[in-house]
Amino acid sequence: MVLCPVIGKLQHKRVVLASASPRRQEILSNAGLRFEVVPSRFKEKLHKASFATPYAYAVETAKQKALEVAGRMHQKDLRAPDVVIGADTIVAVGAMILEKPVDKQDAYRMLSRLNGKEHSVFTGVAIVHCCSKDGRLDTEVSEFYEETTVKFSELSEELLWEYINSGEPMDKAGGYGIQALGGMLVEYVHGDFLNVVGFPLNHFCKELARLYYPPRPADLRRVRHDSIPAVDTFENLSDSEAGGADPGQSAKGGRGGEQADGDRSQAPRALDAALNGADSRPRFPTGLLELMDGFKASKRGATLCPKSREVGLECWPRGRLWDPAALLAGQQVDGGPQDTSCLQGRPGLPMADHADQAGVCWGSWSKCHPPPPKVLFTACKLKLFDVLKDQGPLQAVDVARKLSTCAGRTEQLLDVCAALGLLEKTRRGYSNTEVATLHLVSDGEHSLQGVAEYNDAHVWGVFTRLGLAVREGAEQTRGALGAMEEERLSQSRELTLQFMRAKHSLSKLTAHHVATAFDLSRFASACDLGGCTGILARELAQEYPRLQVTVFDLPEVTELSGGFQCGGRQTERIRFVSGDFFKDSLPEADLYVLSRMLQDWPDDKLHKLLSRISSSCKPGGGLLVAEAAAEEEGASQSPRLRTLSAGQPRSPDEHRRLLQRHGFQDVRVARAGDLLCVVLGTRAAP
Numbered sequence: 001m002v003l004c005p006v007i008g009k010l011q012h013k014r015v016v017l018a019s020a021s022p023r024r025q026e027i028l029s030n031a032g033l034r035f036e037v038v039p040s041r042f043k044e045k046l047h048k049a050s051f052a053t054p055y056a057y058a059v060e061t062a063k064q065k066a067l068e069v070a071g072r073m074h075q076k077d078l079r080a081p082d083v084v085i086g087a088d089t090i091v092a093v094g095a096m097i098l099e100k101p102v103d104k105q106d107a108y109r110m111l112s113r114l115n116g117k118e119h120s121v122f123t124g125v126a127i128v129h130c131c132s133k134d135g136r137l138d139t140e141v142s143e144f145y146e147e148t149t150v151k152f153s154e155l156s157e158e159l160l161w162e163y164i165n166s167g168e169p170m171d172k173a174g175g176y177g178i179q180a181l182g183g184m185l186v187e188y189v190h191g192d193f194l195n196v197v198g199f200p201l202n203h204f205c206k207e208l209a210r211l212y213y214p215p216r217p218a219d220l221r222r223v224r225h226d227s228i229p230a231v232d233t234f235e236n237l238s239d240s241e242a243g244g245a246d247p248g249q250s251a252k253g254g255r256g257g258e259q260a261d262g263d264r265s266q267a268p269r270a271l272d273a274a275l276n277g278a279d280s281r282p283r284f285p286t287g288l289l290e291l292m293d294g295f296k297a298s299k300r301g302a303t304l305c306p307k308s309r310e311v312g313l314e315c316w317p318r319g320r321l322w323d324p325a326a327l328l329a330g331q332q333v334d335g336g337p338q339d340t341s342c343l344q345g346r347p348g349l350p351m352a353d354h355a356d357q358a359g360v361c362w363g364s365w366s367k368c369h370p371p372p373p374k375v376l377f378t379a380c381k382l383k384l385f386d387v388l389k390d391q392g393p394l395q396a397v398d399v400a401r402k403l404s405t406c407a408g409r410t411e412q413l414l415d416v417c418a419a420l421g422l423l424e425k426t427r428r429g430y431s432n433t434e435v436a437t438l439h440l441v442s443d444g445e446h447s448l449q450g451v452a453e454y455n456d457a458h459v460w461g462v463f464t465r466l467g468l469a470v471r472e473g474a475e476q477t478r479g480a481l482g483a484m485e486e487e488r489l490s491q492s493r494e495l496t497l498q499f500m501r502a503k504h505s506l507s508k509l510t511a512h513h514v515a516t517a518f519d520l521s522r523f524a525s526a527c528d529l530g531g532c533t534g535i536l537a538r539e540l541a542q543e544y545p546r547l548q549v550t551v552f553d554l555p556e557v558t559e560l561s562g563g564f565q566c567g568g569r570q571t572e573r574i575r576f577v578s579g580d581f582f583k584d585s586l587p588e589a590d591l592y593v594l595s596r597m598l599q600d601w602p603d604d605k606l607h608k609l610l611s612r613i614s615s616s617c618k619p620g621g622g623l624l625v626a627e628a629a630a631e632e633e634g635a636s637q638s639p640r641l642r643t644l645s646a647g648q649p650r651s652p653d654e655h656r657r658l659l660q661r662h663g664f665q666d667v668r669v670a671r672a673g674d675l676l677c678v679v680l681g682t683r684a685a686p
C-alpha cells in the first residue's frame with residue numbers, strides 16, 4: 001500500500017490543507033495525515049469559458065486556492081509551509097459546470113438538470129511544495145484531477161423540494177451531498193466515491209507516491225512489438241507540423257497567465273533531493289538516447305543487406321529495434337527469424353523481410369511501422385510532451401485540438417508513443433511517463449529536446465542522404481559526415497545553435513562522469529578542446545578547486561556560448577578561447593580534454609588532431625579522452641551514446657593504442673556511468 005510510506009515522508013513536514021471543506025478535512029485526517037487547515041480566500045471566479053474542459057477549470061481553481069494560501073502564509077510568517085494542498089470539486093453536465101448553489105432556486109435549477117441523468121463529478125487537486133529562497137517564495141506545483149460518474153434516479157418535484165428544504169444542498173457542488181441524504185437520489189456511481197465527497201484520496205496517494213518514489217527508467221514497462229500500431233507513415237502529421245498552426249503556441253494556449261511552475265517535471269527530483277539529501281542527477285537515459293539514435297543503426301545496417309539495397313528499402317535490423325520498451329530499458333534483444341511475425345502477413349505491403357547469411361533479419365519498417373525515432377522527433381517537434389506536462393492526462397481529441405493536428409493521426413502518434421514507453425495511456429487519457437517528464441519536456445533541467453531537434457533537423461537528413469557513404473563503410477561515412485559537419489557549422493547560426501543545444505543537454509548528463517572518472521587534482525590547468533558551451537569545464541572547475549579551465553572552440557561557437565552560461569563562482573576559473581584545433585595553436589594547458597570528439601573525425605583528421613595535442617602537451621601533462629563505450633572488448637558495435645557522433649565506438653584497447661601512438665604512456669581506461677569510456681594518458685618525454 002503506497003499510503004504508509006508516503007504519509008511517513010510527510011510526517012516531519014508542515015502540511016496545510018487550503019480548504020474549509022469539512023469533508024476534505026475528514027478524509028485526509030482519516031488517512032492519518034497531520035495537517036493544519038487554512039481556508040483559501042481565492043474567489044472561485046475564473047472565467048469558465050476560457051477552459052477547454054470542466055476539469056481544467058477545477059484543476060486551475062484548486063491550484064489558485066493553494067497558491068493563495070502559500071503566498072499569504074509566506075507573507076505573514078516569512079516562512080511558507082512545506083506543502084499546501086488545494087482542491088476544487090465541480091459537477092459537470094456536458095460542458096456546463098455546476099458549483100455550489102447560491103440559493104434554493106439555484107439548487108432547484110441544478111438538481112432539475114441532474115434529474116434522471118448521468119453527470120460527472122470532477123475534483124481538481126493541487127499539491128504545492130514551497131520553499132523560501134532569499135526571502136522569496138518558490139513553489140513547485142503538482143496537479144491532477146479525478147472523474148466520477150454519478151447517475152440520478154427520476155425524481156419527483158416534491159422529493160426535490162423536500163431535499164432542498166433539508167438545507168443539505170447549499171454548500172455542495174451540484175446542490176447535493178452523496179454522503180448523506182443526497183445518497184437517496186443516486187442510482188449508481190462509477191469511480192471513486194470519495195472524489196464526489198470532495199477529495200480523491202486514492203489518486204492523491206498515487207500522486208504522492210509518484211512524486212516521492214519516481215519510477216526508474218528500468219522500471220518502464222515492456223511492451224510487445226506488435227503493440228505498436230501499424231500505420232502507413234506519419235507524413236501527414238508531419239505536414240501539419242510544417243503548416244499553419246504553431247504547435248509551440250498551441251501548447252501554451254488556453255492557460256494564459258498560468259505559472260509555468262505547475263511543473264510536474266521539477267517536483268520529483270527536487271523532492272527527492274530535499275527528502276533524501278540524495279544526488280538529484282537523473283539516471284542516464286540510455287534507452288531514450290538509443291531510441292533517438294536508432295536510425296543510424298538502420299542506415300549502417302544497410303551495408304549488410306544486399307537484397308534490401310537492391311530494392312531500395314530502408315532497413316531496420318530486427319532484434320535491436322523491434323522491441324522499443326526493451327530499448328528504453330537499456331536492453332538489447334536477440335531475435336531469430338521466427339520473430340518476423342510483425343513484418344509478415346500485412347496485405348499489400350511491399351515486404352522484403354528475409355534473413356541474410358549473418359542471421360540478421362530485415363524488413364521494411366517504413367510501410368508497416370513508423371520508425372520509432374521519427375515518432376519521437378515528431379512528438380517533440382509538436383511539443384506534445386509540453387502540452388501533456390501542463391495539462392495531461394488528455395484524451396487524443398483534446399491533444400489534437402491543442403496541437404491543431406488531425407485527430408486520427410494524433411491518436412496514432414499518441415499510441416505509438418505509449419507503446420514506446422514515452423506516454424502512459426489510461427482511461428483518463430494520455431500523460432507523460434517519468435522519462436518523458438524528465439527528458440522530453442522542453443524546459444526541463446535535463447531536457448534532451450535539443451538532441452531530438454538536432455537529430456531530426458540535421459542528422460536524420462545526413463543519414464538519409466548518405467546511403468552511398470554508408471554502403472562504402474565506416475571510414476568513408478566518418479569522412480563524409482566530418483566534412484558535412486564542418487560545412488554545417490560554417491553554414492548557419494541557427495544550425496550552430498541547434499547543435500550547441502543538443503551538445504549542451506547531452507554534456508549535462510555526462511560531464512560529471514567524465515570529470516570524476518580519474519583523480520585530476522595533479523593538473524593546474526586544463527583545456528577542453530571543442531568544449532562548446534563549457535558544461536564539462538564547469539564540472540571540472542567545480543570538482544577541482546584550483547583548476548583553471550580553457551574552453552577552446554570555433555569562433556561561431558564561443559560567440560554563442562554566452563547564452564548558455566548560468567553564473568556561479570567556478571566560472572571565474574573558466575575562459576573561452578576561439579580557434580580551430582586543426583589550424584590554430586592550442587592554448588597552453590597541463591591537461592587536454594577531448595570529450596566525445598574523436599568519433600566525429602575520419603582517421604586522417606583524428607591523427608592530425610592527436611599529433612597537434614601531443615606537440616602542445618608538456619612531458620608529464622595529460623590527455624583525457626571520453627567517448628561512447630563499445631559494448632565489449634573488440635566489439636565496436638554499440639550504438640550507445642553515439643548521438644551527435646558519426647563513427648563507431650572504440651574498444652579500450654583501441655583507445656590505448658591510439659594514445660600510445662601519439663606519445664602518451666600510462667594509458668588508463670575507465671568505464672564511466674556505464675556508457676562512457678574515459679581514457680587518461682600521460683605525455684612521455686619526447
Ligand SMILES: Cc1cn([C@H]2C[C@H](O)[C@@H](COP(=O)(O)OP(=O)(O)OP(=O)(O)O)O2)c(=O)[nH]c1=O
Binds near residue numbers: 065177182196
Ligand atoms: C457533489 C458533492 C459535493 N460535495 C462538496 C465537496 C466540496 O466541499 C463542495 C464543493 O465545493 P468546493 O469549492 O470544492 O469546496 P468548498 O467550498 O467546500 O471548500 P474550499 O473551497 O474551501 O476548499 O461540495 C459533497 O460534500 N458531496 C457531494 O456529493
